[in-house]
Amino acid sequence: MKKTSLNDIAKHLGVSKTLVSFVLNGKAKEYRISEEICKKVQDVAQELNYHPNRIAQGLRTGKTKTIGLIIADIANPFFGKLGREIEQEAARHGYHVIFCSSDENPEKSEQQIAMLQQSQVDGYIISPPMNSEDQIRTLAKRNIPFVLIDRYFPEIECNYIVVDNFDAAYKATNHLLALGRKRIANITLNVDLQNMKARTEGYKQALRDASIEIDENLVKILPFSHDNKDVARSIKELVGKKDNMLADAILFSTSKIGVMGIECISDLGLKVPDDVAIVSFDNADAYTICVSPVTVVAQPLKEIGKTAVQIVLNEIKNQKTLLKIQKITLKTNFIIRKSCGS
């Protein structure tokens, strides 16, 4: 059962496919095509179960109505939720999205961008891994529609939509200070990514503003591809000695670290928040049901996803005109639960 084409309809009616194309694309009025013939075309289209071939349209018009999404890992709930918002907003505009997980690996993301280009995607939404500056610069130089999410490169002039990580970490740390915590630790990742660095900077600034000396022993930097053992070691160093704990609070820079960290803390027989208070970035599901529900910095995922799509689509539709570069920084949402005591 072959799919029906424009030509099939045209032949069926003895008219040209130009005509058929016009009416099916809603240009009947514009070309003042008689209502009668209009109706006929539509009826036959329905009867023959006609569906336009997007690939052919894509080849002809140069627009495939699909956007490429490159994130670290779709299995990570943070990106999963973000992906969902992006998919939804894209669908609202008739766009498809192709997902690619880069694992924060620049070689992978480079290859993925190349593949997506071959597939002629109209634009990109990218959460760029570290050391991918060149790839991003190339996109910008070629005037390809794209927007960065979650992180950006300050030195590259391009669209991005991120969150005020500095401010969020600053407030989170202050929250801990206000509740009387003195030795606040931060566990973060060894990645040269602006968002992670801003979190640690905000944390440090809050301490400085409270006239607390920064103790680098309290800042644990894990390798990017960390596992339970890495987290366990840091936790042990920070709160392992029951009678002489280095830290009385921990700010986790990601929920992946946080979830593992809480498991380790509980393995040590420690209580949250009594022994150690906790704040984490990202509102993971796990945080609502763990022993002591965790106070978190939640990101406005819906807004990030929706805005990201709108920015690329706008770029796509106005590719010839030079649009104003969009640099958007959203506020986070601080959700207080029980992990910091009161």
Place this chain on the structure above:
Amino acid sequence: MKKTSLNDIAKHLGVSKTLVSFVLNGKAKEYRISEEICKKVQDVAQELNYHPNRIAQGLRTGKTKTIGLIIADIANPFFGKLGREIEQEAARHGYHVIFCSSDENPEKSEQQIAMLQQSQVDGYIISPPMNSEDQIRTLAKRNIPFVLIDRYFPEIECNYIVVDNFDAAYKATNHLLALGRKRIANITLNVDLQNMKARTEGYKQALRDASIEIDENLVKILPFSHDNKDVARSIKELVGKKDNMLADAILFSTSKIGVMGIECISDLGLKVPDDVAIVSFDNADAYTICVSPVTVVAQPLKEIGKTAVQIVLNEIKNQKTLLKIQKITLKTNFIIRKSCGS
């Protein structure tokens, strides 16, 4: 900066694009093209930064090298992880995947299938919502390559790859029985989906085999789009009366219910496993860090994803020949943690 086409290379060298196409597609040997000219073509391709236009290839060959994935919700970690495996295996074979979240809504999935068809995807991996039998039948009738995952329709002859839900629930319930639980409840969803029904059936069979009468008051069926309140009501009915609890154990049929359920149990001031033992389907992250880490039925996501891709790709490559229908049922992995006591 326009992209370079086959024609550009051909002109550049004063040869035909047929030739260029042959060498770039590795058919040089087959057509005994001189090594010298071969080399030249490759050099120029590189120099001009040539990348084949997949859309054009797709139009010509009828194959787009992309597969459509329809699941309930990519933000749900279960599907996120599955999606990741699928993406990975597809990429290994040079295929892209377009994700669509159906929200278990058959109208949505129908529309998504239609959209994907317009985009000429080569095949589908689908986790079909209830009442989508007709859509699946239509695909089968049209001989379109696809495979069902997570659930299937027993009355439809087609490829699927699922898990032995009956067996898993049977064993989980037996585990609870062996630990001395007498009044085991099951909280599931009001969906006419084979996987959910099999879970409750396995649970009931285990009780029957232990000569325990089935008490329908212990089987709670939530509306599909359940929220915290629905779960809370069920939990309250089951274990709300401290001195006269209906249930002493709960089998959660999904981790989404389970995560909410554990939160409710803890809100009631109850202890797991002392007051109530718990087993849940799906190994959610949250389950490792909650008060009492949860014993779960884990699904072999890697194998499901990988096999699903292999089945569709095989169908795609042999679309004219009638392949044997693949009906695959995988075993689950029972992970014992602390939520059932010992």
Place this chain on the structure above:
DNA sequence: CTGAAAGCGCTTACAG
């Protein structure tokens, strides 16, 4: 108001 024609970038019989 309507149609013939070109062309998007490729692949692939066909001919020599």
Place this chain on the structure above:
DNA sequence: CTGAAAGCGCTTACAG
């Protein structure tokens, strides 16, 4: 061994 040509299914100037 190599090239001219057709055609995948569409859109869109152009002509009348």
